[in-house]
Amino acid sequence: MSDKKNISIWLIWLAIFPPSMIYLYFTIEPNFTGYWFDIIAFAIVMCAVAVFPIQVGSITIFFINGVSFAVFLYFGLFAEIILTQLALIALFIKIRLKKTEFYRIATNSTMLFLTSIFAAVVYYALGGTHGVLTLNTMDQIIPLVGYIIGSIAVNQILLALIDVYVKGNKFEGVPRSLLVDSGVTAMIFPIGLILYILYLQIGLAAILIVGFPAILLSVVISTHHKGRRINRYLHDTSNIGHELSKKLNVKDVLDTFVAKVHELIPMSYIYVYDITNSSRSMNMIRYVSDDESKQLEDISLEYGEGFAGMIYQDKSPHILVKRSQIDKISNLEIPDEVNSVVGVPILRNNLTVGVLVIASKRKHAYEKYHLMLLEILGNFLSVAIENARHYQSEKNKSQRDRLTGLYNYRYFTEHLESYALDLEEKESTEKLSVILFDLDSFKKLNDTYGHEAGNEVLIELAQRIEAFVGEQGLVARYGGEEFTVLIKGYSHEEAVMFAESIRSMISQESFNVKSHMLKQDEPIDLYVTASVGVATYPDHCESPDELIRQADRSMYVGAKRNGKNCVASAEQAI
Template identity: 85%
Template structure:
């Protein structure tokens, strides 16, 4: 909220509350002689009930409305306002406002004050009085109903005004919370009537007879609701685990994890660190912030450094709920505006392999069950990453060449067949070209420099081809010293020109080799050439799956037999 709006809220409170309370005191001249113990007892009950609010969605249920109603009926408006304000202080102590939320003191105090005033005005306008009431005539019942209805309506109007002015939301009509608030009030105010009637009959004892059950009811319902909330959290946590188990690569696992956890647990930041235990270093691999405009550079931490580093070192979960606790951490990676943070180690086979941290700008934002949930989620994340890496490893073994990391012949042919079938099913015509090349005199290279040197050349060659092709095609190791490239959407002469550029890149730049069989140990440079064949569908075959045979034939007939180190088109081999 802007500083100007914050100041204006406090000025509104100052202009309304102190002056109005002073006026009411001198106008009403309240006299509680002989009733101070009763007033204090009512105040204690109201503060105790306010300390255990029941939060249902965005609706906060206070049993203080019932108790304050009894106070209003017997002692009048001034006593009801004072005790309600004291109960508000008790509530604000419980929720632990941070400095940036102090404006809520003024807004809530003003709202409760004006609600009391307007409800009382309706009550007096309908002929209501205070003290000992029989409540058995229509003249005395109508003001009670007016007070209750006036309290609900004014409260909702003030909530709407606060929502518009403070939060900047647009007015969209009568809020849906009005019905809920009405039902809650219908439940609470009868408690106030019962308390009032018993107070008339037995005095001070009635406050405790009704008040203590009200406190216990608040505690029980609040605890029950929190238990229900935890059960929902656990259910959602289980769903996240199931969702993660479906992901088959690490990136999808991490993206899904941070998205789901960010929606599940209140937070301002989430960090996921990966740990390299051999060097005891930590690298941040995922980061999400509520402020989408904020970009955080990669964070690297050492063993024991910062909040996450301490969790890595101690191998135990941590929860800090005050800025003073976070401020004691040396070299902390947590932003200054953060007031609460939870961190848990991600374990695998009794070894810390990562750290998960969530942080909030609010003080006391987290409770023990949040820590429990994050531990469960950390275990889910560990298992999901391990499964994704295992799947990817097995997939690479079946699809990729172990030496070069390129796709293997099996994957290449399956991909070509699948793509060709897709074209046929969709009745599409698309030009496909295969560039097949074989390194010249590679056996002599192995005999002269050794197979380790030959492997170095193959690995470097694979890197060059991938860099050259980029996203324009699919590269695979065909077998031995043969490689193949599939490109789409090129005319045949364009594919030949493209292959010529690739041939020149191979021939002109030497390969640096360190593992050779020569007498000296210094690295050497080896020049290598390649013979290349190019075939295009539908120019040289009727179906795409014939492309490899046509490209292979053009390479041997058109390139190898004609001097090597050249590009041959399938048209030359016909």
């Protein structure tokens, strides 16, 4: 919230509440002589009820209306306002407002005050009085009904105004949370009426007889609501697990996990660490902050270092809800503004393979059930990452050449066929070119220096070609000492120039070979050349499927038979 809006809220409170209370005091001239113990007992009950609220949407509901109704009927408006404000203070002490939320004191105090005033105005307008009421005539019943309806109506209007003005939300009709608040309030008022009637009959004892069940009811409803909320969290957690199981690479797993956890649990920061058990070091592999402008450098921690390192060392979850607790950790990696942090180890086969940490700027932001949720989510994340890595490993085995790490012939042909089908369906005229090259006299190199030396050349060549081509095309090992490159959107003349650049790059720079059969122990430098063939669709074939055959033919007919170490176009082989 902006400082300007914050100041305006407090100015509104200062303009309304203190002057009005002074005016009411001198106008009503309340006198509670002989009833101070009763007033204090009502206040204790209201404060006790207030500390067990339930959260529905953005609204905090606490069940003081019944008790405050009884206070209003017997002692009047001034007493009801004072006790309601005391209950509000008890609520805010319980939920531990942070400094940035202090505006809620002013907004809620003003809202409850105005609700009391307008409900009382309706009550008085309908002829309502205070003290001992028989409640057996319509003259006394109608004001009661008017008070209840007025209180609910004004309260909902003010809540809607706060939601629009203070929170900046767009008004789109009455939200479910307001309806729930109205329903709960309507149910609580009869309890207040019973308390009032009993108070008339037996005095202070009525506060104990009705007040204790009212407190117990608040506890039961609050606990039930909290249980339902946890069940909903568990259901959402299960859905996250299902969602993660569908992801087939680690990046997607982490992206989905972080996004879903951010929706489920309130946080300012989330960290995911990966552990290399051989070195006992931790590397941060994912970090998200609610402040998108705040960038964080990669974090590396050692065993036992910082909050995450402590979790790694202890192999157990930790939850800290005050900054004084956090500051006791040495080599802390948590930002200074964090006041609550919770972390769990990510386990696999009883080994800690990672650490998950979430942090909040709020004090006491996390409870034990958050820890439970994170442990479940950590298990889901561990399984999902393992599955994604296994899938990627198996996929690489089927798609990648084991020696060079390039795509293999099978993947290259399947990719070409798939892309050709896509072009055909779109009736696209995009040009495709295949560059096929074969190392010259490679058998002689193997015979002279050994197959290990030949493998070194192939591995280094693959790295050079992949770096040279980059995002411009797809590189694959065609077989043996043959390689192929697929490029898209190039004219045939441009493709031939690109192939010439590859040929030149291969021939001009030597390959440093260590594993050779020569007697000398030092590495040797070898130079190799390549014969290159180029074919382009649709210039040289009617279908992209024929590209490899045309490029292969141009390489042998146009390059190998013409002295090697040159580039031949499919046009030369026709």
